[in-house]
Amino acid sequence: MNILKFKKWYLIFSLVVLVPGIISLFIFGLNLSIDFVGGSLIKYSVPENIKIENIVAVYEKNSVTVETTSRGEGNLIFIRTKPLDVNLNNSINKELQTINKNISQVSFETVGPVVGKETTKNAFVSLGWASVGILLYIAYAFSNIPKPYSSYKFGASAIVAMLHDALLILGVFSILGHFMRIEVDALFITAVLTVIGFSVHDTIVVFDRIRENLNKLPKSWQFEKIANYSIVETLNRSLATSLTVIFTLTSLYILGGSSIKNFVLALLIGIVSGTYSSIFTATPILVLWESRKSRA
Amino acid sequence: MKILKDLNFRLGLISALFTLAILVVLPKTDVKIDNYLLRFESQIGGYAFSLFNDSLKLDLTDFKKGLDIEGGIRIVMQANMTGIEESQRQNALDSAKEIISRRINFLGVSEPNIATSKINNDYRIVVEIPGITNVSDAVNLIGKTAQLKFKKLDPALPWSEDKFLEYFQTPSSWLDTGIIGSDLKGVDVVVDNSGNIKNQGKPQIQLKFSNQGREKFSQLAKENVGRPIALFLDDSVTPLSTPVISQDLANGLTNDPVISGNFDMDTAKNLSIQLRAGALPIPVTLLQQETLGATLGSDSINRSFFAGMVGLLIVFIFLVYRYRTLGILAGVSLIFYTILNLAIFKIIPVVLTLPGIAGFILSIGMATDANILIFERYKEELFWGKKKQEALELGFDRAWNSIKDSNMSSLITCFILFQLGTGPVKGFAFTLAIGILVSLFSSIFVVRTLIGAFKRS
Numbered sequence: 130m131n132i133l134k135f136k137k138w139y140l141i142f143s144l145v146v147l148v149p150g151i152i153s154l155f156i157f158g159l160n161l162s163i164d165f166v167g168g169s170l171i172k173y174s175v176p177e178n179i180k181i182e183n184i185v186a187v188y189e190k191n192s193v194t195v196e197t198t199s200r201g202e203g204n205l206i207f208i209r210t211k212p213l214d215v216n217l218n219n220s221i222n223k224e225l226q227t228i229n230k231n232i233s234q235v236s237f238e239t240v241g242p243v244v245g246k247e248t249t250k251n252a253f254v255s256l257g258w259a260s261v262g263i264l265l266y267i268a269y270a271f272s273n274i275p276k277p278y279s280s281y282k283f284g285a286s287a288i289v290a291m292l293h294d295a296l297l298i299l300g301v302f303s304i305l306g307h308f309m310r311i312e313v314d315a316l317f318i319t320a321v322l323t324v325i326g327f328s329v330h331d332t333i334v335v336f337d338r339i340r341e342n343l344n345k346l347p348k349s350w351q352f353e354k355i356a357n358y359s360i361v362e363t364l365n366r367s368l369a370t371s372l373t374v375i376f377t378l379t380s381l382y383i384l385g386g387s388s389i390k391n392f393v394l395a396l397l398i399g400i401v402s403g404t405y406s407s408i409f410t411a412t413p414i415l416v417l418w419e420s421r422k423s424r425a
Numbered sequence: 426m427k428i429l430k431d432l433n434f435r436l437g438l439i440s441a442l443f444t445l446a447i448l449v450v451l452p453k454t455d456v457k458i459d460n461y462l463l464r465f466e467s468q469i470g471g472y473a474f475s476l477f478n479d480s481l482k483l484d485l486t487d488f489k490k491g492l493d494i495e496g497g498i499r500i501v502m503q504a505n506m507t508g509i510e511e512s513q514r515q516n517a518l519d520s521a522k523e524i525i526s527r528r529i530n531f532l533g534v535s536e537p538n539i540a541t542s543k544i545n546n547d548y549r550i551v552v553e554i555p556g557i558t559n560v561s562d563a564v565n566l567i568g569k570t571a572q573l574k575f576k577k578l579d580p581a582l583p584w585s586e587d588k589f590l591e592y593f594q595t596p597s598s599w600l601d602t603g604i605i606g607s608d609l610k611g612v613d614v615v616v617d618n619s620g621n622i623k624n625q626g627k628p629q630i631q632l633k634f635s636n637q638g639r640e641k642f643s644q645l646a647k648e649n650v651g652r653p654i655a656l657f658l659d660d661s662v663t664p665l666s667t668p669v670i671s672q673d674l675a676n677g678l679t680n681d682p683v684i685s686g687n688f689d690m691d692t693a694k695n696l697s698i699q700l701r702a703g704a705l706p707i708p709v710t711l712l713q714q715e716t717l718g719a720t721l722g723s724d725s726i727n728r729s730f731f732a733g734m735v736g737l738l739i740v741f742i743f744l745v746y747r748y749r750t751l752g753i754l755a756g757v758s759l760i761f762y763t764i765l766n767l768a769i770f771k772i773i774p775v776v777l778t779l780p781g782i783a784g785f786i787l788s789i790g791m792a793t794d795a796n797i798l799i800f801e802r803y804k805e806e807l808f809w810g811k812k813k814q815e816a817l818e819l820g821f822d823r824a825w826n827s828i829k830d831s832n833m834s835s836l837i838t839c840f841i842l843f844q845l846g847t848g849p850v851k852g853f854a855f856t857l858a859i860g861i862l863v864s865l866f867s868s869i870f871v872v873r874t875l876i877g878a879f880k881r882s
Contacts, residue, residue: 133477170551199496201499201717202716205715207469207717222776236540238549239543246620248850251845251850252846254845255845256843259842262840263834263838266830266837267834269832289519307734316779316780318850319783319853320560322784322838322853322854323784323787323853326857329831329834329838330831330834331831333827333830337830337831338825338827362805369495369747369792369797369801370685370793370798373744373797376739377736377737377740377786377789377790378736380736381732381736384731384735385728385729385732385733386727386730389779391609392783413647416540
């Protein structure tokens, strides 16, 4: 099986998939939830028989997205939405009154973001440092590969694959955010981090096999042939591992609660991309890079 | 370690750990046996220990759960902005928020939600805290106005450098001077340019006194040349800082005095935020306090929990289908892994939030991956014509490199995220790191032992 025969096409394919997302990120940005931008916090006192869903339905009818809800003691219901203007709030209240006269708004206030700019900024900064850490670790762990191959290229290729996966989720959610109004909340940061962790983990397994085979297989073999051989050898494992994670996530997506659906979706996209990128992004980049040097 | 090679010892160690972990994880459960042979009544699980006169406490009664999963209390405080300039109000509110979050951390609660809010001309701080049992204590602590106090060393006590630690730890050696936070009109972080080589370029904290405060402080400085004064925030037992009054300072307060010390930029900034909050005492009053349900909704949590279990079951079936007996052993070790992990969460304790659980699930994936790596390698070696026993040994040996490197890189990521990240990012990194460490133990040590035991029988 010669997987790497089409290596340039894989990279082109990655670009084709990534570019719309990146463009969307630049034009539309991300559809940030109340966690990032702040919003309105509304409190109702309701009769016993009124459920949270009844109230949410009225909001949705007025095309207001309800972010989170919770029920407090003494039949209080809390609703969080994007910043709501007073007129809309009044008309929603009137409509709620028609459902039940005893629904009353206890308070209406505008709150600042829960996830401050600091948290988001820190997440990006730590991501940068984590990349440096991973790069150095791979460079160190792979330092015993035979010359003329460079362990830094292994590290850098793994980082590129990782950024590929992170950009893909960001891009996809930017597009989903614009066209389907899917929002990015505080959990999204976690999803991106999870995917990045998985991506590097997955890539290292493939690279590790290349390292082993560089010492084991005949010296006359080209780097590309060795890399291809290693991918084929680890293919079963790559698929098996991804399948187990995908099983768990799919089950969470189909059966799990609605409040974590977007989170799980981000993970699913990221894990699939992470598996794909180890074989079809990280390795082709490494091969192109290393082969160029040996030819020179 | 020779003893670790002994199969019986390994089995014993694993059983002991497993039993211990189950006892830790179990909530308080009644055990009742009542038949003609034996009558026995007891309670197991949900233990709470306290050792060495409360200096070491271990509360295993329940998992600590975050706001998203368990709910908590919600406190709304109103800030009194009279006497504060319009332009300074948002700043004052932000520093009050900062102080409050510090106080909540002091309570040992992690991942609270703190937000500022402005309605018309009302400035408010909304605090949501998970899993608080003593609500009134929390409200008292949070609602107090921050007060900075300058205190002097009791004139009856002699001063020398080596007495420092003793005085530092004894609140009674410090006396009130009447100078408090409201005598300051501002606090800044400046870089030392005094020409003092030792401190050149280091950050310092500059105190800007009001006219009245300046007079009071000059007086204090004159009386305490060469002796320390202490800055106390609120009613904390240990002072925030204990600068020694220099001769220059006592001669006359020409410039704004600075506190120098071995600060890095971050601590200097934090200290100045705290002082500034003390300097701008915006009194906050409790507006309302209420209990909150879980923000994710208990229905959603139950469904997600169920879904997670179904997912694990499918993984189990997949492992057994693909690796037969080995798959069953890996499945058993996964159960062991899950319980051991939960026990560690309870002991530390880790506040369980959705991001934390995501970290946990990812680590389950990585634990399974270690086993898949070993088993796939085993199959490969079989394919190359090795004998079963030898192939298994080779599988463990050769997969180890991949397992080590991939997990090390994940641990590095966790470490960096934990150091630099905030809030949910920290929680995620922490649970993932614990999960990875436990997974290495369970997927290698435990699986290997189980295979050994299985072959023997």
